[in-house]
Amino acid sequence: MRGVARLVGFHLPLGAFLLFLLFPFYWMLVTALKPNRDLYNLSLNPLWTWSPTLDHLHRLLWDTHFLLWTRNTLGISLGATALSLATGLLAAYAIGRLRFRGSGLLGIAIFLTYLVPPVILFVPLSRIVSALGLWDRPAALVLTYPTFLVPFCVWLLLGYFRTIPQELEDCARVDGASRFQVMRYVTFPLALPGILSCLIFAFTLSWNEYLYALVFLSSTDQKTVPVGLATELVTGDVFQWGPLMAGALLGSVPVALVYSLFVEHYVAALTGALKE
Amino acid sequence: MEAGLPHAARGRAARLGALVESREVLGWALVTPALALLLVFLAYPFLLGLWLSLTDSRIADPGRFVGLENFRYLVGDAVFRLAVFNTLLYAGVAVALKFVLGFALALLVNRQFWGKRFVRAAMLLPWIVPTSLSALVFYWIYDSQFSVLTWALRALGLVSRPINYLGDPDLARASLIAANVWRGVPFFAIGLLAGLQTVPRELYEAAQMDGAGRWAQFRFVTWPLVLPVSVVVTVFSTIMTVGDFQLIWIVTKGGPANATHLFGTLAYQRAIQGGFLGEGAAVAVFVLPVLVACVALAYRTLRRED
Incomplete structure (x- = not known):
């Protein structure tokens, strides 16, 4: 009896949730591997294929700019992440640790900037980007992604710095360490889990970004994976569902990989940011 | 080693060290890069967006101030x-x-x-x-x-x-x-x-x-x-x-x-x-x-x- 109750009250709903949340990934995979004669044949069961093929993958990699887009996205994501983490780390240390005049206000201001969604900014930003001569150049994204990455990093790191006892820094200071040495040898190493969380989050957010990449980059060979797939492979009414799903699959792999390696850090970053 | 430095340089280094040790100076120095990024690519576009919404500007044309004309038009659209x-x-x-x-x-x-x-x-x-x-x-x-x-x-x-x-x-x-x-x-x-x-x-x-x-x-x-x-x-x-x-x-x-x-x-x-x-x-x-x-x-x- 208890078993039945547990089945109805727990396993069935959990199973339904997992089906709902994971089915699109399965559908992506099956479509990517299914030959065209099966893909557009309504009399077959669409959930399976007996003749999997790598044709779609082959077409994606050699007949489209997918590899170039991947390289672009990787470069932009690494650049934006490095810039955001470097500036965010220093700012978070200053605001959380040095407590100079105005630091509290600055912390609140940076938190508020985190709430400004990109849809409010992309129209005026397009004008700034072109005025700076960055139109259709990767630098446009490396410089604009920090607008949502820096506030996130600062906010998350402030929480981490708060967990490191001030006494540790004071001891090092008494022993004659300069402020830079304290940062370099005491505080930053202790905040390493937080730094790693920022790194992962910033990288995946940059990799996934769509709006700015769509607006600021226009030529085919400059595009990122999210924009390239959605604009260059969706061509009129002739849908290339096979290559498109292969691209969606491959484009998700880097973030899924980073995520699976650091699940705990990722969850910590997400929940840590929420609890502040 | 320090003895080898010219007097003026040593003085400058000491002053720099003292500045770095000050909370105020170091604090602002450390937040400056992040703040600069956010000011140029977030705060400025935010204000520019508000300004643009009050103009009739086009892609390659700065446009003129038109007051609430855009909003008046949108409300009727x-x-x-x-x-x-x-x-x-x-x-x-x-x-x-x-x-x-x-x-x-x-x-x-x-x-x-x-x-x-x-x-x-x-x-x-x-x-x-x-x-x-x-x-x-x-x-x-x-x-x-x-x-x-x-x-x-x-x-x-x-x-x-x-x-x-x-x-x-x-x-x-x-x-x-x-x-x-x-x-x-x-x-x-x-x-x-x-x-x-x-x-x-x-x-x-x-x-x-x-x-x-x-x-x-x-x-x-x-x-x-x-x-x-x-x-x-x-x-x-x-x-x-x-x-x-x-x-x-x-x-x-x-x-x-x-x-x-x-x-x-x-x-x-x-x-x-x-x-x-x-x-x-x-x-x-x-x-x-x-x-x-x-x-x-x-x-x-x-x-x-x-």
């Missing part, structure tokens, strides 16, 4: 009014569904069971993968001819003809809401789960001793304790849902007949595609009241909790 309705419907329904489903999932995963680590990692996947790419999958799932959804409904004997998910205004809205819910449920679930895990087990035991049933335990123990994190998650999600762009743009481009335009897609269409920067900026400005209302509401709720 049927497409914009439809976009306001769409945004409220989309955000209202999607956030409510995400909250309810996310809470249910969080309660399920908060138990102890075999495979919990796997489930917790797997359930976040929709949130992790690029939304533009999962939007493409939904585009394919909602295909008018080869939809797997239609196939399943047919196999169950529920429908007999193909369904044109994205061709009918109401169906298109429902389809997009479903895709948005799919992506957002994990965020709610993981946030609320973090909240649930902070509830001390003793409180439930105490409530049980006082004779509280499962509902009473939820109502008087769980709910009040996860309320703060609920508010934060909901506010975040509301802002992001109101400001959604990529899912809509990839799946329907605001169609059919403008039935799924949100502020973001309409602003993109008018400003970037149409070249009317002023008008597009004015559309985007309408996200602002939602933002302010959300933050104010969250602030008040959390304040009362403290």
Whole structure:
């Protein structure tokens, strides 16, 4: 009896949730591997294929700019992440640790900037980007992604710095360490889990970004994976569902990989940011 | 070693050292790079957006100040009014569904069971993968001819003809809401789960001793304790849902007949595609009241909790 109750009250709903949340990934995979004669044949069961093929993958990699887009996205994501983490780390240390005049206000201001969604900014930003001569150049994204990455990093790191006892820094200071040495040898190493969380989050957010990449980059060979797939492979009414799903699959792999390696850090970053 | 330095240089080094040791100077020096980035690419465009919304500027033309002309025009524009309705419907329904489903999932995963680590990692996947790419999958799932959804409904004997998910205004809205819910449920679930895990087990035991049933335990123990994190998650999600762009743009481009335009897609269409920067900026400005209302509401709720 208890078993039945547990089945109805727990396993069935959990199973339904997992089906709902994971089915699109399965559908992506099956479509990517299914030959065209099966893909557009309504009399077959669409959930399976007996003749999997790598044709779609082959077409994606050699007949489209997918590899170039991947390289672009990787470069932009690494650049934006490095810039955001470097500036965010220093700012978070200053605001959380040095407590100079105005630091509290600055912390609140940076938190508020985190709430400004990109849809409010992309129209005026397009004008700034072109005025700076960055139109259709990767630098446009490396410089604009920090607008949502820096506030996130600062906010998350402030929480981490708060967990490191001030006494540790004071001891090092008494022993004659300069402020830079304290940062370099005491505080930053202790905040390493937080730094790693920022790194992962910033990288995946940059990799996934769509709006700015769509607006600021226009030529085919400059595009990122999210924009390239959605604009260059969706061509009129002739849908290339096979290559498109292969691209969606491959484009998700880097973030899924980073995520699976650091699940705990990722969850910590997400929940840590929420609890502040 | 220092003795070898010229006197003036040594003096400069000492002064520099003293400056670095000062909280004020070092503090401002360390925040400057981040602050510069945010001022140039966030604060300035924010203000520029407000200014542009008061001008008739085009892509290559700075334009003139026209006061509230853009807003006056938009209020009378049927497409914009439809976009306001769409945004409220989309955000209202999607956030409510995400909250309810996310809470249910969080309660399920908060138990102890075999495979919990796997489930917790797997359930976040929709949130992790690029939304533009999962939007493409939904585009394919909602295909008018080869939809797997239609196939399943047919196999169950529920429908007999193909369904044109994205061709009918109401169906298109429902389809997009479903895709948005799919992506957002994990965020709610993981946030609320973090909240649930902070509830001390003793409180439930105490409530049980006082004779509280499962509902009473939820109502008087769980709910009040996860309320703060609920508010934060909901506010975040509301802002992001109101400001959604990529899912809509990839799946329907605001169609059919403008039935799924949100502020973001309409602003993109008018400003970037149409070249009317002023008008597009004015559309985007309408996200602002939602933002302010959300933050104010969250602030008040959390304040009362403290």
